[in-house]
Amino acid sequence: MGAYVIRRILYAVPVILGVLVLIFLLFFVYAGGAQNIARQVLGEKVRKEAIEEWIAAKGLDKPLWYNPRASGLGRFEETLFYAHMHDMLTLNFGKSWRDGDDILEKILRRAPASLSVAVPTFLAGLGASVFFSLYLAFVRETWIDRFGTVTCVAMMSLSILIYIIAGQALFAIVLRWFPVSGYRPLPLGGRFIALPVLVGTLAGLGGAIRFGRTIMLEEISREYVRAARARGLSESRILGIHVLKNAMIPLLTSAVLSLPLLILGSLLIENFYGIPGLGSMGIEAIQANDFMELRALTFITAVLYQIGLILTDISYTLVDPRLRLR
Amino acid sequence: MSRIDPPGAESTRGLAIENLRVVFDTNEGPAVGADGVTLEVRPGEAVALVGESGCGKTVTGLSILRLLPRPPARIEAGRILFEGDDLLKFSSREMRRLRGGKIAMIFQEPSVSLNPVLTIGFQLKETLALHTGLRGAVAEKRAAELLEEVRIPEPRKRLRSYPHELSGGMQQRVMIALALAGEPELLVADEPTTALDVTIQAEILSLLDDLRARRGMGLLLITHDLSIVARRTSRLYVMYAARIVESGPTEDVLASPRHPYTKALLAAAPSRRRRARGLEVIAGTVPPANRYPSGCRFHPRCPRAHERCSHELPVWEKTGERGTACFYPEPLSEERSVEE
Amino acid sequence: MKGKFARRYFRSNPLFLLAVPLLFGVAGFLLSCGTNPYPREETSGHTYYTSYADPPKHLDPAVSYYSYEATIVDHIYETLYQYHYLKRPYELTPLLAETMPKVIYVKYPDGDRVRYRIRIRDDVLYHEDPCFTVSKEWGGRTRAVRAADFVTAFKRLADPRVPCPIRPILSGVIVGMKGFTEANKDRARTDYDLPLEGVQAPDSRTLEIELLRPYPQIRYWLAMHFTSPIPQEALEYYNGEEGRGTLDRHPVGTGPFRMTEWVRRQRIVLEKNSRYHEECYPSEGEPGDEEAGLLRDAGKRLPLLDRIVLSYEVESIPRWRKFLQGWYDATGLARETFDQVVTKRGELAAPMAVRGVRLHKAVEPAIYYFAFNMNDSVVGGSSRSARKLRQALSAVFDTERFLRIFLNGRGIPAQEIVPPGIFGHQGDTNPFHGRNLALAKRLIREAGYPDGIDPATGRPLVLTFDNAMNNASSRPQLQFIKEQFEALGIRLELRTTDLNTFRSKVRAGNYQIILSGWILDYPDPENVLFLLEGSQSTIPFGGENRANYRNAEYDRLYAKIAEMENGEERFRLIGRMTNLVRRDVPWIPIFFNESYALTHSWCRNFKMAPILNNALKYRDVDPEKRRAYQEKYASPRRAPLFFLLVLLLALPIAGYLSVKRREG
DSSP: OHHHHHHHHHHHHHHHHHHHHHHHIIIIIITTHHHHHHHHHHOSSOOHHHHHHHHHHTTTTSOSSOOTTSOTTHHHHSSHHHHHHHHHHTTOOOBOTTTOOBHHHHHHHHHHHHHHHHHHHHHHHHHHHHHHHHHHHHTTTSHHHHHHHHHHHHHHTSOHHHHHHHHHIIIIIISOOSOSSOOOOTTTTHHHHHHHHHHHHHHHHHHHHHHHHHHHHHHHTSHHHHHHHHTTOOHHHIIIIIIHHHHHHHHHHHHHHTHHHHHHHHHHHHHHHTOOSHHHHHHHHHHTTOHHHHHHHHHHHHHHHHHHHHHHHHHHHHHOGGGTTO | OOOOOOOOOOOSSSEEEEEEEEEEEETTEEEEEEEEEEEEEOTTOEEEEEOOTTSSHHHHHHHHTTOSOTTTEEEEEEEEEETTEEGGGSOHHHHHHHBTTTEEEEOSOHHHHSOTTSOHHHHHHHHHHHHHOOOHHHHHHHHHHHHHHTTOSSHHHHTTOOGGGSOHHHHHHHHHHHHHTTOOSEEEEESTTTTSOHHHHHHHHHHHHHHHHHHTOEEEEEESOGGGTTTTOSEEEEEETTEEEEEEEHHHHHHSOOSHHHHHHHHHOOSSTTTTTGGGGSSSOOOOTTSOOSSSTTGGGOTTOOTGGGTSOOOOEEETTEEEOOSSOOOOHHHHHHHO | OHHHHHHHHHHHOHHHHHHHHHHHHHHHHHHHHOSOOSOTTOOOSSEEEEEESSOOSOOOTTTOOSHHHHHHHHHHSOOSEEEOSSOSSOOEEESSBSSSOEEEEEEETTEEEEEEEEEBOSOOBOOOOGGGGGOOGGGGSOOBOOHHHHHHHHHHHHOTTSOOTTHHHHHTTBTTHHHHHHHHHTSSSOOTTSOOTTEEEEETTEEEEEESSOOTTHHHHTTSGGGOOOOHHHHHHOBSOTTOOBTTTSOOOOSSEEEEEEETTTEEEEEEOTTOOOOBOOSOOSTTTTTTTTTTTTTOBSOOOSEEEEEEOOOHHHHHHHHHHTSSSEEEOOHHHHHHHBOTTSOBOHHHHHTTOEEEEEEOSEEEEEEEOTTSTTTOSSOHHHHHHHHHHHHHOOHHHHHHHHHTTOEEEOSSSSOTTSTTOOOOOOTTOSOOHHHHHHHHHHTTOGGGEETTTTEEOEEEEEEOOOSGGGHHHHHHHHHHHHTTTOEEEEEEOOHHHHHHHHHTTOOSEEEEEEEOSSSOTHHHHGGGOGGGBHHHHOOSBTTOOOOHHHHHHHHHHHTOOSSHHHHHHHHHHHHHHHHHOSEEEEEEEEEEEEEOTTEESOOOOTTOSOGGGTOEEOHHHHHHHHHHHSSOOOHHHHHHHHHHHHHHHHHHHHHHHHTO
């Protein structure tokens, strides 16, 4: 088991390095060089000297890949690429361009708000989709099943923006169950978290239930289900234990694979509901052309995604005994 | 369509299927899965139901426990009597109590019939709890006993195993142990050895035979393989295209089949070596269940078919212990030797 | 029997064991939430609730530059002068000063200088703050404002380590500011003991500011938070050491409110300053104020509110929805909601009026205009032909229609270049303004282009319109402009580029017509009239006069009004300048921007004042009225939740029944 985890972590290393190179290409090479970046950040009115000064202050005056003016290893070390890789891998994200705050500190400061929305959304989404897909599998091939499937497809075809805006209109304006927007840290801020969590959950539910139902029906048609029935087990026990435990493998995979969507969705959700988390930090960084913050957020997202995948693989082995030995 | 006279339920004990008709509603119209099936398994008796794949023997087996998926399957007519009660009239809860209780069933593929993510112990204890109410350490002990009864070594240890850690033969033994958990009076074994090696096959079959004899439970052995029914079953039913075409004491039927189909089946599977390839030797193919030919359903493939066979359904003809549905049956053994 | 069934059901179905309490738990939580976005333990009292979209970056008055910061900074810090809350045109009145400044002309060997002598009030105390523990007054909690504190403030503006955005402007006016900056540039720390020659405090109640040249506009700078007094104690205490932070985060002012809570992206709370100096609600305003109920609190001590709660709100839709529920007392108007609030005729829509909402409008001190390049050989120059051409173009553009189509009518057609509410606004009509096709056609014929045809080529005259309106949403506007001008028979070529290219073209004087705008820094006509002054020409001086308009008489008049006090003479001279612009048409003034705001019925003394940033000290609320409104428009509708619960509980039953039916 331990060896497996270590090997799995080692597999993630080249992926992370690849992401870092990609980030570098996107932010430093494709963005069109330090001059362009400086103009985007400082605005158009600024004098040339101010731009040069800014570029020097941010250390962007180094060459990209190779420094012919340095000597020895310095030719590679005194480059933007080296600085980028070194900073990222040592979690030295530097200072924000837009307000000069330490980015790692800022991320740590804002992460709790994001987590307080993302974690309940993830759990509620998983729970609700398992419950409803089990239910639809139970009532398969009845009018409830057909109605449920159509509803799921309808729910899938709506954009996240509609959920965000209409969800607020329904729950905060028509029903008036929650505050329209705002944030307070947990545990006092439960009522602020409720609406974004509800909306985030609903937005992902249609697809998740439909996927879950397909998985469940696939499992129901397996021989072991018939054998379990032949032993006299009740349908709800068969679904709730036998089928569910088998279905958890694909369900967990899809849940983790939907994590990036959860993060992406949280950009908009956090922004709209005024949650001061990493999602809205991303939006602000984009608006301010703050490459330093963006690259740190991109990197962290990639790392989190890898961690998620590793955790899924580990959770497989907990659910599926056949994988335990590998 | 003419009706077959049922053999008449002479005892209220054991299983008696009368005139069972099962129809599948498919997109291409209704398909007949079982048509006028009548058979009987007396307590403690081993009975074989033989036929090619798709002939309706598995449908019949599943009908007993009402395990056919509804829809598309629909039982149109007939009765399934067990200890005098018609199972078709049971509520679903009564049916659940019966399944794995008084009637148990095992299947062809033990590797997929066990839940891969649950331990054998869990599955056994769960079944024990359901039918005997045993829980905890008592159930654990009983589960181990059951494994021992089906001759699994180190039963205690095996309880903690997952199905994939066992061989195919061991898995089928576990299935049998699961079936025994509810102390059944009838065991329906649907092709229990088809997926297994030849040597294992014999072991499983003799295990079933022993258990039947020791526990005095009935056994309905559903198989396509005539070679395994001899000496292990006392009576035999042959099915073709959803109908029973011949029945009688196993020894007699094997010695002198009366229906041309039984004869062809015997000729096609004379040895164990060719078991797998089976019935290719019979000319023609089994007709699809939604397009059975008129008259005797075997007539397109029958070497003895007459004009009458193609439009008239042969009635069930009973001669002592034996019965057949053919206008021109093989004569009984003394006549047969003359013919030869 | 039933219990037995249930027990069996639960035993075989562990999910149900979890689901039911979970369901009721969630339902209970949902019922307890409600729409109130404020901490429940908070009693509202005379609290004013509003929102902010951008967390303030700087609270240091020497650094803070943006208007969203000013609404906070200007309630904490105070200046020598302020604008009258009600009077229009905007009028300066003393705040920390006792009277308006006394202007003294001083003769020096190297030329004349102007000295402003200002008498400072002696009854103004700073907010209580730990930085005053060193002082002996008021038990070490606070102290009175002294003239020296203004000197400190000005030294900070000159401090090379303080990123003050207006330093270049004031350095060019105040004696010795440049010198102070230079003298400190090479030191490790700025030495506040070095003198700032032009800003002196002869005694604790007298401040003297000496200018290099007459610059009456200095008074407006004395009404901006940059020049708020800074106590030396705060400067020393909040030096960023020992975890004490900096002045940027710990404002120490004299204003009507003090900051008591600031969670960057959650909320900001300003509490009433209990030691606020004597200041009263004005007892006179402009005509109509009395009828609007704006004088009901005349003479009352300020501030009227107990506290101000600002909530972080990025998006306009949630802000609007919270306003509708009564959680915000006032709001601006977003494009998304404009149609449901304001009718086509610019009045409040009926559903809003029913709720008691009131609509307020105010003209902003800003102008949008077309500028001609006066150096251009076709549209530019002072020749009769070119002038007639520009007049024709001015007389053909339908400003009203432009406003109606593209701005929901939120603006006032500009007949001149001085916005209303600013001294010098003439308020008469411009003969070449608005759509007058007959006049325009006559003018273009007189210009030598009958029906827009250029006699030199025999084809329609081609003019170019350079712009950076390169996003899709601007295309209808461009099309409108084209159609308007082409009604003369000419052709208008649209040259759309990115902002960079556009700016460099304008800087190089390489254009014929552009669209531009200007927001005034302070409410003085000089701040807009200078845009057409000759020495401000972009070519060759690189100034702000993009039209490169050069008219000797205009320049002469400008030089006069720039140094003149408001009065009849100044008004008359500005009128003459206005007429020069109307005749020469270096610009086609289009419109003055108008901003709208909505308030609830419980808001008192709400008058829009785009120039003021300290308006909240005049405002008040009626909490009882607000509570009644929230009760009506924001209390939860709980019945549907029970319906939903019943629906959820009905699921198993419906499922069971339908499965039974399926199995026939």
